[in-house]
Amino acid sequence: MAIFSIQRFNPEKDNVPCFKDYELNVPEGATVLDCLNLIKWTQDGTLTHRMSCRSAICGSCAVRVNGHPKLACKTQAADEIIGGRMKIEPIGNAKVLKDLVVDLELFYSKFQKVKPWLITEGSGVTGQGSENNKERRQSPEDFHRIDAASTCIMCACCVSDCNSWAANEKFLGPAALAKAQRFVDDSRDVGTLKRIKDLSEANGIWDCTHCGECVERCPAEVKPMDRIISLRTTSLKIGIWNNNGARHVRGFVDFIYKSGRLNENILPVKSMGIFNIPGLLSLIPVGIRMFLKGKNPPIIHRHIDEMDDVRRIFRKFKQKT
Ligand code: FES
Incomplete structure (x- = not known):
């Protein structure tokens, strides 16, 4: 009972x-x-x-x-x-x-935005305008890259506990982004560049905060956050760098590579872009609030032992990737 x-x-x-x-x-x-x-x-x-x-x-x-x-x-x-x-x-x-x-209209509308269909030569739509409408075959290895995302059953469990979605309803969300990865990494799809460009806009792949709730809550094997990280990796590999998220990652890597530690005073400026005057001005209120709450990082960082070790490990890691 x-x-x-x-x-x-x-x-x-x-x-x-x-x-x-x-x-x-x-x-x-x-x-x-x-x-x-x-x-x-x-x-x-x-x-x-x-x-x-x-x-x-x-x-x-x-x-x-x-x-x-x-x-x-x-x-x-x-x-x-x-x-x-x-x-x-x-x-x-x-x-x-x-x-x-619950009303799932908003949830479904995010899928529409990531174009959840195969874009092929000629038509942009699966099976139309392709060479004799022939079957498009895929190797098991190629399928393996999209296997996890293919298991999504669109239950919205991931979105239910997504912190980024709770803060911003315009965020595409873990389910739609996992679906996007399923097509970006599909060996038969030819729309990767345009897809990644679109996904790198505001409310896309760089708006995930890595809280990991989606991975915890997904009842299938999708691991949406991993799919988002995969999209980010593709974005950096193909050079879609002109956005805050990519600049943040590159700035972060640059600091660690050169000095062995992060400069949190300069990183926001690098992330926003040094010529992005409106963006930089938008940081001022945040900076003032942080200062008033005593959360601003120190101007002069204290010495950290073994910084050379950090640099060495990082360089070794970079050589391997
Ligand atoms: S009733 Fe279909 S997933 Fe539960």
């Missing part, structure tokens, strides 16, 4: 969501989705949630279980009952439509 505390919200009646408790005798081997269905079918037919495949394939049953997003159909209820209770809410970073159902 367990208490399920489930977030309820009916836009026709409620101004704010609230939690309602349901007591359920949890059958052995039941998933969280089985429990939601039992509650709906035997206790409260007004409870609204999504599901389809019940096999961790369609991605529609994602909900927050005890604070973090999971696929309800893939999650054993027994594993989530803590002290006789389980808390279930809608996934985060999305508008709640009703109870556990």
